[in-house]
Amino acid sequence: MDIVVGALSGMVDALPGKLGELLEQEYALLAGVRDDVRFLQTELGSMRAAIRHCESLDHHDAQTTGWVGKVREVAYDIEDWVDLFAVRVDGGAPPATGVRAWFRRVWDKFTALPARHTIAGELQGLKERVLEISDQRKRYSLGGMVGTPAQAPLDPRLSALFVDTNSLVGFGEKVEDVSRLVMDAGRTELKIVSIVGMAGSGKTTLANAVYRRLQAQTQDNFNCSAFVSIGPKLDMVSKTVRNMLSQFGDRHRGGQDINQLITSVREILTNKRYLIVVDDLWSSEQWATIKCCFPENGLGSRIITTTRNGALPTDGYSCPSKFVHEISPLSDTDAKQLFLKKAFSNGNVCPPHLEDVFNQVMRRCCGLPLAVVTVAAKLAHKHSRDEWEKLGLNLLYSSHSDGSDGLKQILNLSFNDLQPHLRTCLLYLSIFPENSEVDTERLVRRWIAEGFIAEGRNISAQETALGYLNELIVRNLVQPLDLNHDDAPRRCRVHPVIHDFIVCKSMEENFATLMDSQHVPNNGTTVRRLSLKNSSKKHQPAARNESTDLSHARSITVFGHASAAPSLNDLKVVRVLDLEGCDGPVCLDGLCKLVLLRYLSLKGTDASELPPAIGDLRCLETLDVRFTKVKELPPSIVRLEKLMHLLAGSAKLPGGIAEMKALQTLSCGGTTKGSVKFIEGISKQDKLRELELYFDATETHEKRVKFPACGFRSVKKLCIQCSSPSVTFEPNALPAIQVLELRFQKGLADQSSGVSGIEHLSSLKHVLLEFEKHDAGAMATVDAVRNSAQRVLPDQYITIKVDGNLRGATNTLQSIE
Known part of the structure; x- marks a missing residue:
């Protein structure tokens, strides 16, 4: 039996620290609650050692598997309890100081007393479950098991x-x-x-x-x-x-x-x-x-x-x-030849009634020699279409209980060699459908929102997460796509065989529940992460599944029609709500009650407005409404003190955005009429790293977008989308900028360049200039931008695209969408 620990030890490692942080806060805990928190902290530390031992085993029995599963479930519930604690006691507001803080604490003790009794009761229940799990380990000596089978499977x-x-x-x-x-x-x-x-x-x-x-x-x-x-x-x-x-x-x-x-x-x-x-x-x-x-x-x-x-x-x-x-995968021709050679005695002919299934099998193997050979061996001398569909299209599922299966055994070696945090990050990719090209920023921000990434002393959570992704890439478990100027991937995916493998692992560990809107899992397990793929045709509503308990779900991801999304009123501890690319109307009733929500993406949906009270989501870190019908964001947005990534696309922002000190990424729209004041307002943001601006510029030079001297000191990437070029960079503006992307519809009628000051951007590493239309004004801008950029950049790092045609460096074309 395979080890079913995977991502668990990483979470158990983090929990004692989270409980310790809770004890350090100045919350008014009821009598006995503080002692119960200390007990959980100590007991989880002991469990951590047992979990580490389980990870070191090649095999273990059903009792140990069951014990690990119970530890996993109680660890999830303890973390939910900790994260909800501050929100339920004081609404997540930052602690006050001084005399007013003393009066507030006295008042909070009185007004929050019912909630505190509820919290204390929940904690008692968690303590009893931990005691039961601990006693079970002692009764069966689970932590000390050798766990080695009488005969290990052949290599x-x-x-x-x-x-x-x-x-x-x-x-x-x-x-x-x-x-x-x-x-x-x-x-x-x-x-x-x-x-x-x-x-x-x-x-x-x-x-x-x-x-x-x-x-x-x-x-x-x-x-x-x-x-x-x-x-x-x-x-x-x-x-x-x-x-x-x-x-x-x-x-x-x-x-x-x-x-x-x-x-x-x-x-x-x-x-x-x-x-x-x-x-x-x-x-x-x-x-x-x-x-x-x-x-x-x-x-x-x-x-x-x-x-x-x-x-x-x-x-x-x-x-x-x-x-x-x-080493490259086999070509389609070689893969088919190898399969036919192994599966059929004639060596080169597939029966006509199996041809379509054969082609599906080949797509799933995707040129991986071991997968081709393994599937062919299982299907050799079998001529039933049902057998081919069962064994060929669900290879790793069908071999779940077969410890001698070579393909799964070899993939297990790679999985077990990963550190716990990397196992967690790899399993997370099982949420996305097979062959999905996953946007890197989307993936990384979701990892952070789920709590998988710890921010270091001198390194941000974003940089740490990208390091994890790079580690999975160099281990050949994740494939990079669409490389940036610095060779960082904009998108990534996993091989179909590895996707099958991590889906199996994810199901074994109850890491994620993958389901179709028409099929409800009946295994009785608690849903922690839901990936819902509905097969309804585009623009047709899908039937919503109302019977699945999602009160413990931490993330909800929907692919297909938005109507299949569960009711938001049923989600109590969700951290991630991702409806990106869903068709049909989006229902946001109950959104503002998701007090632990950290990541919300409505990108590419039919959403037309956000709830006025969205500012109540005090834990929100990412909000993405790009390519939606949302025209303007509610004023309460400015109350989101933890918001790091505000991706509004062409939507207009309310006043006060300059006061949102946590912002690292900002994408928003506006008009050149108010651009000067807006640009000056956000130019002093200390943490802003990426800025994307949409402007409706006119051809008059009085309404130019100007980037002031010494402004945007931390911005590394700037993207501007405008009807026509009207941009100026003053000396010493954007001192840290590395990537500049300028996208315009057309050039100026007077054939002036409309863009000036690029030569002042001394840290530049890549410039993209793109025009939708080819006209004299566009070509004047092209010449001016190229001449200015060449003063700070080698020519090969300047990319020009006009009317869809590349007119600049060829070696950077792959990184341009």
């Missing part, structure tokens, strides 16, 4: 070492390329070539094919050769080095410690030209140890490594010749 990677290289499909060119990269005749320095790719992509198969080829073609040139595999466990390094010695013909040094083993290998290799393959490298600690075996003797030695982690291949090695080969 599915072993088969790749014994494949007949002549029978490989789609690897001929790859073997040729890597062999040529490894040999590079005439070079005598030590060379390292690392094959990098996601789980199941054929890294071991490719490395083995190259190894055999080089042995056969140049056997007289290499004095020593070895092919060794490591695996994810750090203690495998000693065994790996002993295996290497054995392949060198030295079988008499097995009892030595790692230092002696490395010395023995170096003695053997010092005066020899060697070829070594280090397969399945997982960590920098492993590589730091095993690389010590390989002397740089100037004899043209070669090392090949394989790894799922793109950051590891050449980490910490002084060798100047280090190369990475990123």
Whole structure:
């Protein structure tokens, strides 16, 4: 049975700290409540150690699985209790000080007494549940279980070492390329070539094919050769080095410690030209140890490594010749050929009645060799369409109870190697439909709203979250899309096979509930995160499911028709409400009662207005109403003291926005008539990092948009969308700006540029200028902007698009939508 801990330990790690913060506040806790909070803090710390032990096990029994599930549920409820506490006691208002604060605390004790009794009663219930869980662990000694099965499943990677290289499909060119990269005749320095790719992509198969080829073609040139595999466990390094010695013909040094083993290998290799393959490298600690075996003797030695982690291949090695080969998926033709070869005795013909299912299976495998081979093996000699749909389209679901399934076992290795916070972030992508291209900012802001990201002392939560995403990318678990000027992805997605895997994991851990509006889950579990995909046709209402209890739901995400969204009155602890891209009317009744709501996206919906009392959502951090029918935001918006990302699109803002000190991202509309005052008002915002402005400019120069000197000192990205160019940057304006995007409909009638002062933006790294129409005024602006930008930027970082056609740098085209 697979470990079902995943994201749990990260949450249990954080809870004692949250309870400690609660104790430090000056809240008037009823007698006994403070002691109960301390008890939970202590007991959860003890549970944390048991959870860590469960994570270290490869397998465990049903009792331990059930205990972990109970810890997970009570941890969720304790966190909900803590987050609701301040809101229910004092409305989430910041603590007051002085004499007035003393009178207020006295008054609060009196007026909030009923709520405090309710809170105390809930806490007692949580304490009783924790005591029951703790007693269960002691009764069954769950924390001390060894948990190792009598016979561990075979390592599915072993088969790749014994494949007949002549029978490989789609690897001929790859073997040729890597062999040529490894040999590079005439070079005598030590060379390292690392094959990098996601789980199941054929890294071991490719490395083995190259190894055999080089042995056969140049056997007289290499004095020593070895092919060794490591695996994810750090203690495998000693065994790996002993295996290497054995392949060198030295079988008499097995009892030595790692230092002696490395010395023995170096003695053997010092005066020899060697070829070594280090397969399945997982960590920098492993590589730091095993690389010590390989002397740089100037004899043209070669090392090949394989790894799922793109950051590891050449980490910490002084060798100047280090190369990475990123293994690509099989082409559609090769994937189909491999499948047919494995699934049918005739090797190349699919029965006509299975052709459409066959094509669906191929799309799900998406060129991943292990997926193709695994599915083909399961479907071999099966001719029933029902069997193909069951086994081929639901591969990982059908293998849920089969611990020997190679594909799931290999994906489990990658998942279990992640730290708890990365497991949580990866599982979160199961909420989005298969093959979804998820906007990076949307994902990161949702992670933060869910509480997955801790803000460091010298690093923001946003930067930390982007670091987590990058870690998942370099481990080949997430695919980056649409790279920015700094190679950061604007969007990302996961491979269909990995998506299936994390959906399975998410369901096992009750991390998220994925359902269709027509199908209600009946497993009796508490819904914590709901991903609702309805199959109604566009512009047709979907039936709303009223029977599912969502009182414990932390996030609601709807794909399809907005009418399938649950009633907001049923959501008591929701942090994330995401209706982005939904069709049809949006009902916001009850929105202002979602006191814990941190992320609200109505982007791309038919929403036409926000409730006047939206300012009551004191926890709100992100509000996105871009591409909606909302024309103006309610004045109460300015009361949202925690709002960091206000994405209003072309909607107008009320007065007082300049006083919202937490803003980091602002997207809003306005007119040039009031632009000067508005720009000056927000120019002193200390935390503002991204600014997007929509203006309806005229061709008169008296109504220009001016960015003042020394204003917007923290803004790194500025986007302006305007009917025609009327923008001026004064000297010393926007001192930190790195990205400038200017989008206009048409040029000025007098053929003047309309844009001036770009040469003052000394920190620029990328400029985009885009016109919808090609006219003389537009071309005058193009020439002026290019000439000004060239004073601070190399030409390749200036992108010009007119009437949909690129007229600037080609290497930045991919980053422009």
